[in-house]
Amino acid sequence: MLFRRFSLLVYALLILIPLLVVVLTSMKTLRETFSNPLGLPADGINIDNYVAIFQEQTMAGYFMNSVIVTLFSVTFTLLFAAMIAFGITRLSSWLGNIMFTLFILGMMVPAQVIMVPLYSLMLDLNLTNSLVGLILVNVSTTLPIAVFILTGFMKTLPKELFEASTIDGAGNWQMFTKVAIPLSLPSLSATAIFLFVMHWNDLLYPLLFITDNAYKTLPLALLEFQGQYSTNYPMLFTGVIIASAPMVVAYVFLQRFFVAGMTAGAVKG
């Protein structure tokens, strides 16, 4: 019993200590970080780094880019994947299986495999250094996993409900919006969170397609800080906190949905 409690405490400290150091370091000067790396900041709660990062960098711009890319990517992935999942359940079983397999194959192809041809395609289409380009790629590449999760759920919806709405004269679109969507809300919200975490944190596609500061998202901007500030941990960690803040706030309030969503993604991905 004692051993169990001790292990739980050690694991909790393993998570908490690095995070605590990040918060404390973001309130220190560079000099102080070197003289007293793990101590409390001498000036107490000090937000100079936060002020500086917003003045020096186009931090607000990066933040907005991340918000725009994530919002549109999640919305369209969810909408298109729900339509496809609904379509699959309405098709005859062999045709449905073909469509399902076509999308699921995408889950087997790692992003690094398509990155080379995708890069030259984006150049040809003039979609590099463009938020729209990033959104289009995000939607296309996360469709497979979203289709997979949503199809699994929609297949469990009772057929009678759809038959009843057909008798009432509902077309496919009405059946989708009035029956399938409302009934699928739990799995839609889990998928939405899963996509939210993925798109907000994505590094690879911005790294490939974005070179212009005006279109950088937070993870890419952070990576650039690293080059710029080298081992200036106070500045790096201030960036880390700003980039993580929305996710952390959402996690605190919607914890159960995060866990459900990320687990669905893991189990089915």
Next chain:
Amino acid sequence: MKTSKTIFLFFVPGLVLYSIFFLYPTVSALFYSFTDWDGFSDAFAFIGFDNFERAFTGDSIFRKTIGNNLKFMLVVVVFQTIVALAFAMILIKNSKTTVFLRALYFFPTILSSVSVAFIWAFVYDPSLGILNQLLEGIGLGFIAQNWLGNANIAIYSLAITQVWFHAGQMLIVFVAGLQAIPQEMYEVAKIEGASKWQTFRSVTWPLLAPSATIVVAYTTIQSFKAFDLVFAMTGGGPNNSTEIIATYIYDIAFRNYQFGYASAISVIFMIIIAIITFLQFKALRSDRISY
């Protein structure tokens, strides 16, 4: 059931995007893997299997990256599975404390890989880092070193970071698996006088097999595809000791401009992932347990 033709319209937006930005690049990767294309010029030649031959016989770095991938994968799979399972078994019951601790352990999963990379670069920092200071503090200063700068251990340092990042997520999968085991099975074992270890071996483990398969398979694929952490923490160094397939593809393509060769390596990469995925599905099917 008669399907109206309008149902096909539901596939159109997704299928169009998926075809342009996913299927087409995938097929192109196959195509370019047989060429010497540099990624920019209009001209390129078909060179058959030369790229593949080069990967397996003429490229010592590529062989090294495969070894690095395997080391990284092995450490992550073993540690992540053990940590996740051990703590899932402690935290199986739902109480305020267990729910809180599960949420805390899960927390790193929601951070971006770049953030995690910075946090752990600081943990491992030779002079400022938490790890070395802690070791010195408890009298183990002789172990302290440059965790990411030492070519012999950098890949394992990265693997530990990956476990910190994702073990909590796998813990949740195990908790779900454990909670699905009917309590009667444990009561029967108790009545029959089974020891704790016997109960684990003949009740928990076989009934947990589906979740264990999911965790091992997911962790295997995830660690094989790892890119961000390595890219942000070591960039493949020192001396290629942390170069893995994914970062190597990036280097060949975008630093050396050998798109044809990079495509060939990504095709090999895809085949490896496909084999692992296939084995995963096979294992899942044979492990299917009915309660």
